[in-house]
Amino acid sequence: MLGPTKFNLPAESDVEQFIHESSVPYRVKKERVKTETIRIYDTFDWRLFNKSLVLYSCADKLHLRKLSERQILYSVPISSVPVFVREFPSGRFKEQLAAVVDVRALSKLAEIQSRSMPYRLLDREGKTVVRLVYEEIRSSRSKKAPALAAHLWLEPVRGYSKHAQRTALKFEQAGLTVNTEDDIYFKGLKASDKTPGSYSSKLAFQLDPAMRADEAAKVILRFLLRVIQVNAIHIEKDIDTEFIHDFRVAVRRTRAALGQIRSVFPVKTTERFKEDFAFVGQLTNELRDLDVCLLKEEAYKAKVAPVVRKDIEPLFDYLRKKRSEAFQEVIHELKSERYAAILKDWETFLNTPPQDSPAAANAGVAAITLARKRIFKKYKSAVKAGNRISESGDDRMLHVLRIHCKKLRYLMEFFASLFPPETINTLIDQLKRLQDNLGDFNDLRVQEEVLLNVAKQLSTSRGQTERIFLAIGSLVGALAGDRKIVRNAFAQTFAGFSAPANRELFENLFATQAPLSDR
Amino acid sequence: MKTLAIYSNKGGVGKTAAAVNLSYLAARTGMKTLLCDLDPQGSATYYFRVKPKLRSGAKGLIKGGKRVFKSVKHTDYENLDLLPADFSLRNLDIKLNKLKRPQKRLSKILAPLKDEYDLILLDCPVTISVLAENIFNVADFTLVPLIPTTLSLRTHGQLLSFCKKRNFDVARIYVFFSMVDRHKKMHRELIATAPETLKNVLDSPVPYLAQVEKMGLHREPVVRSSPGSAASKAYQNLWDEVQKIVRSTDALDVTVPSGLQF
Numbered sequence: 001m002l003g004p005t006k007f008n009l010p011a012e013s014d015v016e017q018f019i020h021e022s023s024v025p026y027r028v029k030k031e032r033v034k035t036e037t038i039r040i041y042d043t044f045d046w047r048l049f050n051k052s053l054v055l056y057s058c059a060d061k062l063h064l065r066k067l068s069e070r071q072i073l074y075s076v077p078i079s080s081v082p083v084f085v086r087e088f089p090s091g092r093f094k095e096q097l098a099a100v101v102d103v104r105a106l107s108k109l110a111e112i113q114s115r116s117m118p119y120r121l122l123d124r125e126g127k128t129v130v131r132l133v134y135e136e137i138r139s140s141r142s143k144k145a146p147a148l149a150a151h152l153w154l155e156p157v158r159g160y161s162k163h164a165q166r167t168a169l170k171f172e173q174a175g176l177t178v179n180t181e182d183d184i185y186f187k188g189l190k191a192s193d194k195t196p197g198s199y200s201s202k203l204a205f206q207l208d209p210a211m212r213a214d215e216a217a218k219v220i221l222r223f224l225l226r227v228i229q230v231n232a233i234h235i236e237k238d239i240d241t242e243f244i245h246d247f248r249v250a251v252r253r254t255r256a257a258l259g260q261i262r263s264v265f266p267v268k269t270t271e272r273f274k275e276d277f278a279f280v281g282q283l284t285n286e287l288r289d290l291d292v293c294l295l296k297e298e299a300y301k302a303k304v305a306p307v308v309r310k311d312i313e314p315l316f317d318y319l320r321k322k323r324s325e326a327f328q329e330v331i332h333e334l335k336s337e338r339y340a341a342i343l344k345d346w347e348t349f350l351n352t353p354p355q356d357s358p359a360a361a362n363a364g365v366a367a368i369t370l371a372r373k374r375i376f377k378k379y380k381s382a383v384k385a386g387n388r389i390s391e392s393g394d395d396r397m398l399h400v401l402r403i404h405c406k407k408l409r410y411l412m413e414f415f416a417s418l419f420p421p422e423t424i425n426t427l428i429d430q431l432k433r434l435q436d437n438l439g440d441f442n443d444l445r446v447q448e449e450v451l452l453n454v455a456k457q458l459s460t461s462r463g464q465t466e467r468i469f470l471a472i473g474s475l476v477g478a479l480a481g482d483r484k485i486v487r488n489a490f491a492q493t494f495a496g497f498s499a500p501a502n503r504e505l506f507e508n509l510f511a512t513q514a515p516l517s518d519r
Numbered sequence: 520m521k522t523l524a525i526y527s528n529k530g531g532v533g534k535t536a537a538a539v540n541l542s543y544l545a546a547r548t549g550m551k552t553l554l555c556d557l558d559p560q561g562s563a564t565y566y567f568r569v570k571p572k573l574r575s576g577a578k579g580l581i582k583g584g585k586r587v588f589k590s591v592k593h594t595d596y597e598n599l600d601l602l603p604a605d606f607s608l609r610n611l612d613i614k615l616n617k618l619k620r621p622q623k624r625l626s627k628i629l630a631p632l633k634d635e636y637d638l639i640l641l642d643c644p645v646t647i648s649v650l651a652e653n654i655f656n657v658a659d660f661t662l663v664p665l666i667p668t669t670l671s672l673r674t675h676g677q678l679l680s681f682c683k684k685r686n687f688d689v690a691r692i693y694v695f696f697s698m699v700d701r702h703k704k705m706h707r708e709l710i711a712t713a714p715e716t717l718k719n720v721l722d723s724p725v726p727y728l729a730q731v732e733k734m735g736l737h738r739e740p741v742v743r744s745s746p747g748s749a750a751s752k753a754y755q756n757l758w759d760e761v762q763k764i765v766r767s768t769d770a771l772d773v774t775v776p777s778g779l780q781f
Contacts, residue, residue: 077549120595126738127568128595158600159569159592 026121043104105240110192129163139191209368216367303478311467371415376510524658533697538642540754543740546599550637558644561604576607625653664697667709696724723756
């Protein structure tokens with residue numbers, strides 16, 4: 001069966017008269033006018049839009065549909081839209097949404113008003129064979145508000161498609177055109193001054209292979225600065241944990257760029273900002289560690305031995321209290337003079353036009369040459385570090401390898417636009433698998449440490465029974481078990497990364513003989 | 520997905536009126552509902568103003584597949600579809616008997632529709648033959664309207680022994696009193712003693728009311744045409760009970776795309 005068809009009406013047309021004239025031989029039955037408020041939702045980083053999904057509420061129901069498609073995928077009755085997916089009622093809708101939105105908060109992006117006048121076309125038996133809806137969309141309830149769109153919908157009734165086809169033909173003969181292109185989603189957002197996809201923490205810029213390396217570095221760093229600034233504004237509102245996360249990643253990338261895109265800026269400048277961003281980076285360490293623990297609350301509870309499971313509750317109350325303190329501390333620091341000065345000086349530096357004579361050894365080198373050299377060098381260090389782990393079995397070296405991999409990944413992402421997308425993405429994916437393994441290992445280690453620290457703090461506070469320590473012990477034990485599993489998977493994951501085939505790909509793409517300063 | 524048969528081996532007991540109103544009420548709660556009018560008289564089909572016609576008639580229905588899909592009509596009510604009756608359904612028993620394994624054919628015919636609906640209601644003709652076996656095989660629950668008379672009770676007894684002999688689970692057969700006339704002593708007495716004499720009796724009787732008969736004039740479910748009426752309330756009460764039974768085994772995940780996109 002065909003879905004509903006949207007027709008454009010000629011300007012100034014009398015809808016009612018048109019419907020009556022073009023619906024012969026059917027009897028037309030007009031139904032009650034319906035006004036509804038449509039609210040569009042997405043995450044701050046447009047996760048739904050990026051997957052071509054539209055989430056909107058209308059008349060106590062929440063719907064999910066594909067962008068530019070009519071078919072609604074899922075609907076749930078809902079009185080108010082929850083901020084987080086975890087608060088949704090269980091079911092397919094929640095599963096679908098969770099896969100895309102994850103831990104991000106949903107927020108209302110636009111509100112539009114729909115006024116629809118439904119008509120039914122009846123056959124001789126009085127049975128509805130076609131439904132028509134004239135719909136006007138406005139940005140506010142006021143009738144004075146300009147209509148963003150006005151359409152006549154033709155909705156076939158199952159089992160009566162011939163009648164719908166006949167009516168559609170009549171509409172077309174009367175000069176109506178089928179509207180296939182526009183999705184009111186865009187008009188609705190535009191009316192609310194929103195641009196879909198306007199924010200993403202993913203690196204999105206195009207570098208020119210021949211551009212000077214110092215200029216390329218500035219392009220990368222300007223993008224990261226923007227991510228830092230945008231997220232810093234939102235951190236204060238405490239909407240979700242991902243503003244802090246994106247902020248931290250951008251700071252870390254900034255530090256990696258300063259350290260890894262070597263000798264493109266004067267030594268003094270590089271050293272000064274490396275120190276500054278090390279300071280900015282550590283501001284949020286404690287908050288992020290606590291966020292990670294709290295995000296895993298349900299999973300953690302499931303890991304605790306059943307006999308002490310309910311005794312773990314005070315731990316999370318304590319973590320929430322600590323989180324609240326850490327959050328206030330971060331807000332305080334982000335408002336500090338030192339932070340403001342760092343960001344201001346950094347912005348000024350990044351916006352200063354380049355000098356004709358390069359100020360550092362690699363500043364005047366072509367971006368692609370420096371990119372190749374740095375990436376290949378980092379790749380070799382990572383393989384070397386990994387091999388040492390395989391030989392010695394030393395877990396401390398996992399941390400060293402993780403840092404090498406992180407720097408390599410950042411370098412590859414900074415310069416990805418200079419290389420064939422398919423090849424570089426294959427390499428990034430391979431690297432990502434290794435990083436996931438290393439990251440999991442490190443996360444578990446950090447979480448164990450955080451929990452042991454918390455236990456220590458709790459032991460000095462009054463009113464705690466021994467049962468909470470048994471519960472924390474049980475959890476730490478479970479995490480250590482998980483860590484062992486992750487550790488056992490390392491050898492195989494690393495073998496994939498350091499395999500000759502992968503090395504060959506790295507060599508082909510990045511190995512270069514061009515002489516460059518080693519600094 | 521659940522299948523509910525409205526069945527009686529006695530005619531004129533208010534089967535179709537119950538099927539039409541219960542299917543409407545189910546759809547109104549948001550369940551995607553299909554009413555299958557298996558009765559060649561096609562009264563349910565008439566109530567919904569649909570032509571009593573199936574693609575390739577009873578023969579096509581028995582073959583199953585896409586023809587059945589194509590025969591489905593949307594009623595004038597949201598979430599409610601109808602598989603119309605066809606006069607050729609009068610020969611359904613004969614046609615089923617010609618098959619190798621006739622008892623489970625209806626399950627096979629309805630299987631492809633199961634993904635699309637939360638609830639399938641069967642408005643059954645009066646039968647206690649191979650079609651009845653098909654109905655008991657496909658239905659998760661059966662609802663039997665019973666006029667509170669001794670003759671009706673006797674017929675119901677026949678039905679239960681028919682089911683027991685063929686190993687159908689009689690615990691899934693529910694009864695409600697239909698066309699109840701409170702002025703009649705026999706009706707009152709039989710209803711009063713029902714908990715002792717009958718199993719699975721629902722607490723919501725449907726009285727004998729002119730409004731129900733008038734459905735033939737209005738050609739709409741009475742719960743729609745006269746929502747405040749006694750008849751409407753009786754069906755609503757009955758649905759409240761039936762709904763609990765239908766939803767008892769597992770929660771229905773009702774996701775109902777409706778209307779137009781904005």
